[in-house]
Amino acid sequence: MQGFYARQLATGGLILAPMAGYSDAPFRAVARELGAAWTVSEMMSARGVVNGDATLDLGRPLPGERDRVIQLFGADSELLAEASARLYQLFCPEAIDLNLGCPVPKVRGRGGSCLLQTPERAYGLVSAMRAAVPCDISAKMRLGWDIDRSVEIAQGLAEAGADLIAVHGRTAAQRYEGQADWNAIAQVAASVPVPVVGSGDVTSVEQAQEKRRLGVAGVMVGRGATGNPWIFRQARGGTAPGEDERVEVALRHAALNIAFYGERTGLRQLRKVLPRYFPARPEWRDSLVRVDTLAGLRQVLGCVDVAA
Structure with missing residues (x-):
């Protein structure tokens, strides 16, 4: 039986990327109504979820919200497993995603892109999450910490049980400087047995179509969708808004x-x-x-x- 990611990728369309302060429940609903294949929540601290603090509000859905993925960050396998199980019980998301890409200093040391320095640890986190819940598990990563190790890391994540891997085409050291390397993302897509979704610098349907031709299974849009949720409809052949x-x-x-x-x-x-x-x-x-x-x-x- 196909999992959520495989089913949704078969429908085409773009994906709303996780964005702190933006991909909350109201915007996720708007994006899905206008054709997003699925949406991803703002990242949530695994420790905050387990402690039951205000972090939980980041994953709280709107009534009737569909096709929603919750993203977690953390560096402790037991905490991530417990947080995954709790989120699945509370909110029943379609999938849970592990953040391996956030380069923000306050997250370093507690998860995010710092785990790309010790990828074996990241593999263990994915395995623990995989064992904790029946839904799909994915990971969103960068090319590496300060050099491109994306193929190696993606292969390890797939072996650990990830159902999908999203790759942002910069290293953690680059943060958001320069241009995303979509050729590197394409190499990852060709090297692993699970779907690979690309992310980075896509702000138009034309750019998304160009990136799809590189061999990725899907394309994520973040900042390019804020104030422009019609990008999801247009990717499915719909019209621009008046x-x-x-x-x-x-x-x-x-x-x-x-x-x-x-x-x-x-x-x-x-x-x-x-x-x-x-x-x-x-x-x-x-x-x-x-x-x-x-x-x-x-x-x-x-x-x-x-x-x-």
Whole structure:
């Protein structure tokens, strides 16, 4: 029987990458509604999940949310196994992903890309997660810590039980500088028996199509989807949005944020995204980054008289 990743990859489409502060439940829902093959949560600390602290909110789904993967980070196999089991019991995700790519200093030493320095340890983490839950397990990695060891590491992850490997085309030392090396990602895809999804610098459907031709099973989009969730629809042959639809989807996103966080917090959290919905309306930007009520947002968008 095919697992979740194999089934979803067969449908085509792009994947919403995990992004701290962005890939929360409301945006995941918008992306999935507009055609994302699946979505990945913000990364969650395995220790925080086990301790039952506010970390759990990062994985909390919206009612009816579908095709959702939860991402964990950590460096202790027992903690990751326990966290995986708890998340599966609480939220029943389709898959659980291990973060081996975050280069942020506060994560180093507790997981993320630092594990690429000791890949055997990362293999043990995947094995422990694999044994803890019945759903698919994946890992999202970079090319290596400071040199490209991606083929070797990906082969080890596959042998450890990963059902899918996502590869960001930079080393941890590069962080987000320079350009992602998609030729290296293609070499990984050709070297392992599990699907490989590529990530890095994809901001348009044309770029995604070009990357797919390199032999990867799928393409992740992160920053290129913020304020532009139509990229998922367009990847499936759909149309680009007009301004009316941009307004409609921005309001949909706002309504979901309000339902999830409350009005004041939800709209403040959305301020960083709202201007991206309207690249042709720079005159709206100053007002959009100050909204804190739905009525205020509707007024900025010129639809104050439209029913909510």
